[in-house]
Amino acid sequence: MNSTLAALLGSAITAFASLFVVLLQSRLRRRRRERADLQRAYILMLSGALRLTHKAEALRQTRYWRSGLREVGNQLLGGHKPLDPMVLHDWLARDMVTVETAWSEIWTSGDQDGIALANGLMTAFNGVMDAAVKSSGTQEFDAGDEMLVASSRLGEARGQLALHARRVARLGPRDVDLFTDREYGRPAD
Secondary structure (H helix, E strand, O other), X not given: OHHHHHHHHHHHHHHHHHHHHHHHHHHHHHHHHHHHHHHHHHHHHHHHHHHHHHHHHHHHHHHHHOOOHHHHHHHHOOOXXXXXXXXXXXXXXXXXXXXXXXXXXXXXXXXXXXXXXXHHHHHHHHHHHHHHHHOOOOOOOOOOOHHHHHHHHHHHHHHHHHHHHHXXXXXXXXXXXXXXXXOOOOOOO
């Protein structure tokens, strides 16, 4: 009976150890998957905000080039159709969905710093859109322009979020200069 009990006890220990290893591996895989999903959300938010900023600049350029008497004449004579707010909304919404989904992922899975930086990125993006919409369409572009200031703020917000994403993902060097003047193939000054 002792050998049977020892065999059963050995089998039970082996079964529990195997179960523990399987559960541990499952938990590690889930953590890796969650970290990869969060990293993907950071990337989608960074790239989506940049795409939307390009669209804001295109909107601003359109307002500049499609303003004044010439544009009124073109619309009256059928040269250009007026900008349709719903078409504009759909044009922006295609990329906004990506950013909103990524932002939601960061809100549900990110740490406090990541959430604050994602919120800051959205605030900076809203500043870009506000500057683009406020553009009168009659002013030349200059260095003190609201759009340039807002774009610079957005660039800084993107940089901060990117550095945080690198820290969270534990990728390469964590403190890098994203706005460096150096480029591949060009010697440093």
